[in-house]
Amino acid sequence: MAAPRNASGSVSGAPKSTRRTATRRAQDAGAVRADLTTAELHAVVAGVLVMEQRLPAAAKGKGLAVVADGLSSPPTPPGRTAGSAGP
Secondary structure, three states: OOOOOOOOOOOOOOOOHHHHHHHHHHHOOOOOOOOOHHHHHHHHHHHHHHHHOOOOOOOOOOHHHHHHHOOOOOOOOOOOOOOOOOO
16 A cells, blocks of 8 residues: 655655755755765655664664664764765
8 A cells, every 4th residue: 555645746744845955954964974865864764763663662762873873974084075085
């Protein structure tokens, strides 16, 4: 069964342009890696929600914490600018 869609064709309820803007703002803030597309980020978040539902009560939040750490941009090493290629 397919997920219900709103008039704009969005599954999540927010128009695609709004989700793209939110993704770009999160990337600009360093909260989300620059190499992720909005669709990829949406898939990761959906997976985290399923994972959290399956964790025992004592471990709730741990899966989200691990994934959130992996989604954030790594710190820029001294002497390099953000987004520059490796050595």
